[in-house]
Each structure stands twice: as C-alpha cells, then as structure tokens.
Amino acid sequence: MRPNWVEINLQELEQNIRQIRRYLDLHGKRRSTISAVVKADAYGHGAEMVAASALRAGADSLSVAFLEEALVLRERGLDAPIMVLGWTPPDMAAAAVDSDVTLTIVSPEHGRAVARELGKCGRRARVHLKVETGMGRLGIPCDQRGLRWAEEMNCLDELQMEGAFTHFSVADEDVAFTREQIRRFRRFARDLKRRGVNLSAVHACNSAGVLDFPEAALDVIRPGLMLYGVYPTEQTSRSVPVRPFLTWKSRIAQIKTVAPGDGISYGRTFIADAATRIATVPCGYADGYPRGLSNRGEVLVQGRRCRIAGRVCMDQLMLVIPPDLDGVEAGTEVTLLGRDGEEEITVEELAEAMNTIAHEIFTGIAKRVPREFRRGERVIARSEVLHF
C-alpha cells in the first residue's frame, strides 16, 4: 500500500450511530429515523463501507448530494432507501426511479419538469419537497404560495410525494434564528396536512440540529459530521458522545541533518538556524494536506508534535525532528491527523489553522490516498490505491 494512507475504524462509527439512536430514544424520539449523510464519499471516509456499517449499526436510510453518488452505492449492492438532497436534472429522474432513489424537488418548475420527463416513460418517482426557511439555497418558500405549489406537486401523478424537509443555516450559532426556522417549518408541515397533503417523512435536523434542538428531530434526522465523530463548533452541545475514527498516516522517506543556513523546500521559506534533522514525508497538497500549513502545521512522530519546515509541496512535506527524539529513520510512521500515544492532531485543529471547517478538511483528503478499513485492529478492506 502507498505509504500515505487513511485508517477508518468502523467500530467507532457504529458506536457513534448507536449513541445517536440512544439519544433519540432518551428524548422520546423513538419514531425518528436516522438518515446517515454519506455524501462526498462519506465526508472522505469511504461511502460504501461507511454506509454499510452505519446501516448495520442502526441507521435507517442514506442521504447523498447528487444522483450519481446514490447510483454508485446501488452498484455496490446497498439496497437501503437513499435520498438525493440536492437538485437532480429532470432528464436524470428516470434513472433515479430505476434505481429506487428518492429525489428532492427544489421548486415548482423543477417538479413540473421532472414530472414531464417521467411522464414520457411512464415512471413515478418518490420525492421529498425542499422547503426554504432561512438557508437561502434551495426550496419552495414557506408561505401561502409555497403551500399552493406543494399541493400542485402532490397532485402530479408522476411524483409520489413522501416527505418535505428544510435545512438549518445557523443551528450551531444562533438559537433564536434556528427556533424561528423550526417554527416556520412545523407550521408549514401542519398547514400541508390540513390541506390533505399527508407526508410520512418531515425532517430538518443536521448534526447541530440534533445536538442542540432534539425537539426538532421529526420523522427523520440527517446527521453528517457527527457520524464522523466531530462536533460542528466549539459551542455546539456535546449531548451525544461521539468520537472521530479517521487517522491519516504516512512514513518518513528520508531523514538528514542540514547545516545552519540551509533552506528547505520551494521558496526557501525555512532556513535552518542550527544543525537540524529534517524528515521528508510523501504527503502533499495533492493528497489534500493543506499547503496553507506550510511552516505552521504539526505532524506526530512517535507521539511528539513536529513542525512542518518550509512549504508543503504537491507530493511531499518536510518536518523538523527534535534532537532528543531517538529512533526516527526512513520508514518511521507519522500521523498527519489523529492520535499517536498521548498526542492528537484533530480535524478541528487543522480546520481552525486553515480558517475553515472540519467538513472541508475531511472531504479534501484526495482519492489517491488509500483508505484502510478496520474493525479495531483487524483490517477488513482496502480501497483502490488510485482512482483515475
């Protein structure tokens, strides 16, 4: 295997799912189902294996961003309900029906066009209606016009309307605004019911919603980040104990001692001020390790933090190895993300250093970094090394 890889401990994922289930039950939400958000290759963790494990541990369905993500999971043999959260071009709706994938209708024009396309081939799609309550992204308005459109969509023979959902924009930072989104959405769902539109799956909660607004766990919840053991922000409540389970590792390719005045990497932005041991690691920004961490990031070697020296290259980066760290040589394992002994580099730490969020760091880990799936210490599968 390439000496730059990610280890995924599926046992921990399953534990996270069980904790979420437990939390729902404790909050009187026994009937709420869990749709595991496995879009973007399960936030970089490997969608096929993560989806299968999540379902085994108690998730009821899967959510992805676009149709092809769902079709890949079907090809790999996953037969659980799958919902596409984003927009599906109308001419692809028939493919969704053929693979029993649920679509999201984002506007009346979209719904009509999907129905027209399906009418041509005599098919009927399961759909959920996206309702705009404050995200400003996709969906029909949460007002009288929206209600009329929802009724219209419900009357189209080609659309089997099973659900409606909204998405929170600030559930991790603004309680009042999120409460208002919940209020609007509940009212909208109630009004729909009064108009005879009966939906079995009304849903709103992402991870921050689940953690801080359990009352808004309606028929379904859509946790993403928390499945992967990470809390959306410092402020979000730790009401469900989840743990991360992705470790990114590599091995030292070369170690040498440079003299005072020697420069390291492109631009010579690091100049040794004394004799310094420098280790070269075959991991770079093309693997998803942020170039912005040049001269700033840290990597664990034998459980010790070692600073990156100079610029992160496309395929390699260099580390300063402290003089008292013995036994470091070519082949020694390093940890770019995750725990080694007492030390841990967290995804939050990398995200903060890059002024971004954990989602971006996880999804940035490139496909050319092989994934090794484990159950505790036992390796159960490996992804292909290269996906071209």
Ligand SMILES: Cc1ncc(COP(=O)(O)O)c(C=O)c1O
């Ligand atoms: C519609 C929708 N629901 C749920 C999620 C999961 O969000 P999170 O990863 O914050 O739990 C996302 C992710 O962006 C989303 O777009």
